C-alpha cells in the first residue's frame with residue numbers, strides 16, 4: 001500500500017426523492033486525500049452529508065458516482081480492499097454476550113486467525129483499561145465503558161482504517177474528555193489512520209492533524225492543526241485554534257442555512 005489510504009474524486013451521492021420529488025443530492029463532488037496514520041476530523045452542520053460519506057467509505061453504501069482509490073487500488077463499492085473498523089454514536093454491542101465474547105464474535109466474523117485472538121485481546125483490553133471487565137455484560141458497564149469496548153472490538157479485527165461517527169457525542173463531557181485523551185494515546189500506539197466525524201469543534205481541534213469543514217455536500221475548508229503532539233487537552237494553542245474553527249463553522253453553517261438564527 002502506498003502512503004495515500006483514500007483518494008476521493010468528485011464523489012456524488014443522491015438519494016431518490018419520495019413521491020415523485022427530485023432526488024436529494026447530498027454529496028456534490030467531494031474531493032479528499034487521506035494519508036496513512038493521519039487523524040482527520042470532519043466537522044459540519046447537521047445534515048451536510050458526513051455520515052453518508054463515511055457509509056460510502058466503509059463500503060456499506062455502494063451506490064454513488066465518482067472515484068475512490070484505496071491504497072492506490074480501485075475501490076469496489078461494497079468491498080473495500082482494506083479492513084475498515086467503524087464506530088458509531090451508540091456502541092452497538094450484543095447484550096447477551098460478555099465484553100470478551102462481543103470481541104470474539106467480531107473477530108470470528110472478520111476471520112481473524114484464532115492464533116492471534118489472545119494477543120490482540122490482551123493488548124487492546126489493556127490499552128482501553130477494560131482488562132478487569134472482560135467477563136462483564138454490556139448492561140453492567142457505563143456508557144463510556146461500552147464505547148471503550150466498541151473500540152476494543154474495532155481494533156481487534158486489525159483495521160487499516162478506523163471510521164468514527166460521533167462516537168463520544170452521547171457521553172457526559174467528563175467521560176468524553178477522558179476518552180478523547182485515551183484515543184490519542186491509542187492512535188499513537190497503534191498507528192491507525194482515523195477519520196472522525198464530529199459536531200464538536202474543540203474535540204476536532206484537540207484530536208486531529210487537519211479538520212475538514214464540510215457543508216452543502218462539499219469540503220469547504222481544510223484547517224491544519226499545527227499543535228505539537230503529545231497534546232495537552234488544555235493547551236492554549238488548541239483554545240486559540242478552536243476559536244478560529246468556531247468562527248468558520250458559524251460562517252459555513254450560516255451560508256448553508258441563512259434563515260437560521
Ligand SMILES: Nc1ncnc2c1ncn2[C@@H]1O[C@H](COP(=O)(O)OP(=O)(O)OP(=O)(O)O)[C@@H](O)[C@H]1O
Pocket residue numbers: 015016024026044045046047048049050051052053199
Ligand atoms: N437513506 C436515506 N434516504 C434518504 N435521505 C437520506 C438517507 N440518509 C440520509 N439522508 C439525507 O441525507 C442528508 C445527509 O444526511 P447525513 O446523515 O449524511 O448527515 P450528517 O451530516 O451526518 O448529519 P448529522 O450531523 O445530523 O448526523 C440529510 O438530509 C438526510 O436526511
